[in-house]
Amino acid sequence: MSRARRGHDLETVIHRFSDDDLANLKPKQVFADKWIILKKLNKRNNSHCYQVCDKAVKNFGVLYLEQGVDNVTSIPLQVELLTKMYSNGYSHRFNQILDTGIINNSVYWMITRIRAGPTLKQLLECSGNPGIISSKTASFIACDILSVIELLNSSSHVLRDFNAEQWKFDVQTRMFYLDDISDVGMSSDKRHLLIDEIHLKTARELNLSWKYTDCSSLKYAPCSFLINGSQMHQMTEFDEFEMLIYILYDLTRGELPWTHLKCQQTMLEMRRDFLTDIPNLKDLTDKKSPDYWFAMSLNNLAEHLKTAERVQDTLEKQAVRGGAWCPKGPRAPALLSIINYRRLIEDFQKIVRNGKPEYDIHWRDVALDWDKDADESQMRQIEKLELLRKSEELAEEWKRLEAIREHYEIMEEDGELEREKNRLSIDRFLKIKSGESMTPEESADIEKKLMEFKRKIELNRELKRAQKLKKTKLIQEIKMELDDPEYEGVSTSSAAPSTSSSDAYSQRLPHLPNLPEDVDDDDVEIQKDQNLPDDLKIDEKEIKQELPDDEFD
Structure with a gap:
């Protein structure tokens, strides 16, 4: 590959591709800083084809590469046709374009989406x-x-x-x-x-x-x-x-x-x-x-x-x-x-x-020649798969509702804390306005009441989380601390209270995963059968044993 040629001011020349370069892209190579080459496909007319996916491994497509001069290649015509069909509402009759571009004003490429289905x-x-x-x-x-x-x-x-x-x-x-x-x-x-x-x-x-x-x-x-x-x-x-x-x-x-x-x-x-x-x-x-x-x-x-x-x-x-x-x-x-x-x-x-x-x-x-009725064993397998999918959907919905409920509970607790602060502030203001002076003992007492109220909210949050994780010993400790504020069995005390609920989690539950608010759902393993009715709980191992190796690919 020659790197001697320089482009004009509006053109960024990476390197000049030859036809052999287009035909020999390696697997796992990144193309155009967006697409990962998976494998090479058969050549289609003058276009070299590769199966690709994006870096997030969510979109899969077919990469077409063709070399031409002055727009005289088949790829610009294909891009024009697919774009026109998409804009006119006929994309269901053709494939769809995921990405397209030109390299050095000579190499034309496009990526079409891979749609599931038989030929x-x-x-x-x-x-x-x-x-x-x-x-x-x-x-x-x-x-x-x-x-x-x-x-x-x-x-x-x-x-x-x-x-x-x-x-x-x-x-x-x-x-x-x-x-x-x-x-x-x-x-x-x-x-x-x-x-x-x-x-x-x-x-x-x-x-x-x-x-x-x-x-x-x-x-x-x-x-x-x-x-x-x-x-x-x-x-x-x-x-x-x-x-x-x-x-x-x-x-x-x-x-x-x-x-x-x-x-x-x-x-x-x-x-x-x-x-x-x-x-x-x-x-x-x-x-x-x-x-x-x-x-x-x-x-x-x-x-x-x-x-x-x-x-x-x-x-x-x-x-x-x-x-x-x-x-x-x-x-x-x-x-x-x-x-x-x-x-x-x-x-x-x-x-x-x-x-x-x-x-x-x-x-x-209407039933076509390749449409066949499933036998009794296949119907049972299909029903189990449908129940498994339904169980997964319900588990996801249950998780979403649990997150919403927890969100509103935290909002309610924060509201109670703000109301308690406002009540104590109003009492202090009315007492000062009536001409009475606040002694240092009374100010310390107000601060102590506010910190105890905040500490109680944090302990309740810890108790709910410990109950959800089924930590029996930790539940008993938190309940004893709620009943007896002078209890010394835990790291958090009234003399040095936590400043936030996340701090309380890190002190009391250091051995448990502390999930941030922006955690990705894919990084957390969800127990999908948890909190579901018994008739919707599916044993995945049992299904995999009954299904043939090539069934339902």
Whole structure:
């Protein structure tokens, strides 16, 4: 690494990174003074990826590192897209950015949050017939994929590939979302291009064609890629739509007719025939079956695609302001589309509900192929885990209420002490105002009464704490001192009283942990089953013995 280059006044040059430096960050290394490298992940396109966490070990994410010049990298586009989706309220359809930055005006990096949940590939492997799912489950997946494609096209972006590992399932919302957007590119459609030099340069220099690696990557490739090739092809909204048709057919039928072919010309002819007439549609005669309506939906998708292409060809020939066919200028069409996404999504939702009305069942609550009923032993384990969580929640709530009660008790005791001071001060003032003089003995007596009252409050506080800690001998000592002020068995006496309750704690209970007010909850071991009903007390060892090693990870 060269440290010779100096930056300008507004740039702090740490050191110049090479691509090998970005690929060889070590575990436990601190990045950007905030994030700790945990392990290296597989490279995604041109980005080197690492799993990281913050110094507090509370936030976990994936670090993307990419080297580029003049903003021509994929990371700025990804940051722009995720930020826009977050500001528009669609962050549940994508991942979220935790941090981002630029080093030396050449190394771009971002960190996306790791959301818990299985990938689509893992769920497909867990279905009854691995690799093949029912029409109901495929329709469920189609609803979320269509929603993501609609959002991408409305924000001037396209999806260049379909990888089941990049899609995750949120178990709480039961929604599929695009976790990794490294295969998302800026749309080449002239309706979506912004009049901006950086974006135009980015669109020209970045690869916007279908992501081609080998013959196996052509399974979902659109016809336009086979016609134009990787050098001339640029993904469009219609290409994404065509890709979705192939995906849904492959998930429900097991494989596409051209899966094992290598000749691209033969693939192209078979794809055109496939879009003209979806196979297996004529074999389905039961019109009440979800398979029949799913096949009809695939056929409608193909017809809808053909109609949309014809309409766009007609509109593009119309001469309008700005050289684009949108009547409101070149920037507005980003929110317009010939494809009616809402109607298509509603059709797939009806298949998921199996024709039932919307008020009868919500389509996201339907059981999917990978949803399985737990047996009796698993249900018992789940119930015990739920009781354990409930016990922990109650213990935390009990601790919070105890702290509140102790706080108000201290406030009340301090109030009594202030009232006693005020009473003695008023008595002294009235006596002086009436013309009577205060003798030294009377002043000493007032001070003695005040100190005894303060000492009694401190002893009561010590007694409560000793009772809470169940220190029997200490409780007896404090009670004897409360009954007999002249008792000499403890370190605190009336002749040398403590000045505060914390001093009394340190003198009387030196062997016990003295908790400050700003103590961190993580530093104190809480007895969670203490002061809880018997039916909520759970033996954690018993649960761990009954649970398998890989259960409930």
